Amino acid sequence: MHQESEIRKPLIVGNKSYKDITDDIIRPVQGKANKYWWIVFTLAAVTFTWGLVCLCYTIGTGIGVWGSNNGVDWAWDITNFVWWIGIGHAGTLISAVLLLFRQKWRMAINRSAEAMTIFAVMCAAIFVTMHTGRPWLDYWLFPLPNQFGSLWINFNSPLVWDVFAVSTYFSVSLVFWYTGLIPDFATIRDRMTKPLARKIYSLLSFGWSGRAKDWTRFEEVALVLAGLSTPLVFSVHSIVSTDFATAVLPGWHATIFPPYFVAGAVFSGFAMVQTLILIMRKVFSLESYIQVKHVEYMNIVIIITGTLVGVAYLTELFMSWYSGVEWEQYAFINRATGPYWWAYALMMTCNVVSPQLFWFKKIRTSLVFTFILSIVVNIGMWFERFVIIVPTLCRTYLPSTWNMYHPTFVDIGIFVGTIGMFFTFFLLFARFFPVIAQSELKSILKLSGSEYKNKPGHE
């Protein structure tokens, strides 16, 4: 686009030049980490370590150390898996879908959102590999003959679809992210003075030199990868949802599950991006690039997806009554009024009610409120998965299998550990990688920079 309407707010404020963008963004990479970084990093690393200890304990003893039991055989593990995978959806959504929609505001946040995706999927992977019980046999998930005999794995199983979906998603997101990083690594490489750092960034930058031809290819790759990633994002969480929806279990088998899981994933992912971005913009003083407007746009996405999730909840509730199937009706009554009613209430409040606060402009442009609500939303989304899994499994067809689920310290430890791991990786990323796609920002500076926009007759 060669022209931008005057009513669009500038995306880059302050009198920034190309040089300023470079300097602002690689400052954290060149400089030393401040005290806060070290404090948070230590905290995250300690939690991560505790998670590792719990993991080792699980592997050494067996998953009997978890709270999962005979009736409730999926519990925290799958809840956490789906939660993390869901969070992992926003990164690719921001980069891919918003790229296709030519939303320029995404440029300030896509890099960190993609990084978040990668780390979140890594956290999710821990749970799926661990919940098999004997993780050293996880290669059985691949299309190999079982125990190297003659029977193959079951391609009719959504759990096998999951293996393909999650690994494809992880590797494609990684490629997407890394390809975008290459020019920015080159920028850092050419600024670095210390020989070792120069050497490392030189390796990381793959010898990028920014020739016209390379840029053309680079943009084509970004576009096609975006085009591929968009249906990929949809497919991955749809497939995750089929883990439940293909089961003949009331409360799990609903045709709306795939699109509703996708909406929920985007919802929680954007909330997590908000949490991280708001911290990052403060710590690294990126206020010129990540403005209130960006936060507001993300909040609008949160309202939309939150409402979609709300529509889906109500649809499910209504259909369980309308279908006239007693089991379905009981499943929902049990969720809302059964032993885990509090989880259901939390989910409804956090997911459906709390995002509606963003209808007020005051709230959606307030950074403090946004920060709080983004955490509230993620709590809600965790409980959504918990509500789908645990209350359903603790009240299935056979009353003799009804029992309650109580997490053990190992369950909690591993979950908290993955949060620690997530933040450890993210902090390392923020410290050593360019957190904003500067080459992309530079390309919109003249179109959306405040200095340029105010000049008359700019093109």
Added chain:
Amino acid sequence: MNQTFTFTDKAKRLCYLLMGIGFIGLIWGYVRDSNVPADMAGHYNHNRFWANMLVNSFFFMGISLAGTFFLALQYAAEAGWATTVKRVMEAVTCYLPVGLGLMVLMLVLGEFKAHNLYEWMNSDLFTKGTLDKPNPLFDEKVAHNHSYFKLPFFFARTLGYVLVWGAFQRLFRRRSLEVDLNGDANHIVHFKNVKSAAIFLVFFGFTSSTMSWDWLMSLDVRWASTMFGWYTFSGMWISSLITITLLTVWLKKNGYLEEVQESTIHDLGKWMFAVSFLWSYLYFMQFMLIWYTNVPEEVSYFYDRIHEFGYRWTVWPAFFVNFAFPMIMLMSRDAKRNYGFLVIVGCCIFLFHWLDVFNMVMPATVHAHWRLGITEVTLFLGFLGLFLYVVLNNLAKAPLMVKNHPFLEESKHLHI
């Protein structure tokens, strides 16, 4: 530059001709459809004819309804690319009052027993009878749902959708014409539109689902699928996008809309591609989950269609054409900028999305007694004529290019 569309006599004659064919089809279809099939005795009241009326009423209403949604989406998303084709979108939405009127007429006629498309309107099914004289037709499932379909509640809902959707459509149109004449100082009207659009979208988000349950899913009153609402919505959306694209291309071919950039056409092509994919995704997921779990209550929907009533050759083609055709033909950038491609793909999937509505309505209402015959073709053509007449008439009423829109310049200089 030709800024006003003239609804030529030639085009008018074509519309009249189509409507004439439809009118003849109306009489022919009703008269011919008087033999009551043995297996549907008692509740076959010219059902094939009426079911066709329903298919067409819904299909064309859906186009303008989703058009209103798409227009509102442009406001709410601050989208600039489509400002130059805004008048085309508006013209498509202008059929909404007519379409909704016809839909309501169909429902009222059903309530007055003119047809028996909706089984739940038949009180025999939900009155239990007495202990010594039980009602043999009593159906527990229908009786269970009855409170949802009670007359006042049902029509209150219907009236609610119709009035609110219609009001928003009129509102957007009126404001758009006003801005043309009076200008829009400080873009006050534009920001008002953004607000109204947000309200409309929320309302539509809920009611598009409930509407599809009330008007379509209730045809199979013993069956329910949670995804049905979103699936129906995606079908309406893609039909609407096809209509907007085809109209734009047609106008451009006839020397109008010079300021519409090739990039805008390209974007419309992308939308067609993307929403086709969305529709296919929802269709497949609904089908796959029902097929996979094989729960008798649910699988009856597809089982009836594919095996029992012999719709195999309308169900599968409707899916494959609507999925594969745009997928393959519109994948490349050049294809999306090629008018020939867009027209061929557009016309083709337009017909097959009509067939999709056909597949939703017919098996539920006439079971195996269906045909794609003269009644179907003439009534479709008649409705098409009416739709085109209303749309083109409204297109001629206002200049083809909006004025004083904050994103007009962006759209005029769109280059991707």
Added chain:
Amino acid sequence: MNKITLHGIYDDDQQLKEGAIKIVGMGIHVKEVFSPFPVHGIDPIIGVKRTRLAICAFIYGLTGMSLATWMMWYMMVTDWPTEIGGKPNFSYLLNVPAFIPITFESTVLCAAHGMAITFFLRSWLMPGVKAKNPDPRTTDNKFLMLLEINQGDQSKVEAALRETGASEIHVC
């Protein structure tokens, strides 16, 4: 005649484009342009053709799709048909809805990775490759035009570069 290499450095992408138009108009080939971000519209001026990477991706995607189809057909239908969930795997077609998800994932996997690898190979990007940009500032805020010209044209070209706003000119 002796060939010399000339670096015209610009501060602004618009000026770079104007400069390129002028140089190309003089019948001189612009050998390369280095820029910190994609300069839209430069390609047709300096004669860079449209990339065919998307076509590659399409072919890789088809390959991935065929591979997945073949794999599942072989493993689930031919080699050891099993009855799962009341759905006997007698033929591929009868069970195809269950095979769609993996087919789709495999298509995307192959298309995305194939395309990325092709891109890295064609542009020769990999760890250990030495960067070719002659001036480190081209990854920051400078736009560099690399020309190979006859010595006789030097003054003419330099004048054209300066006229269009080049901030520095280096002869190497």
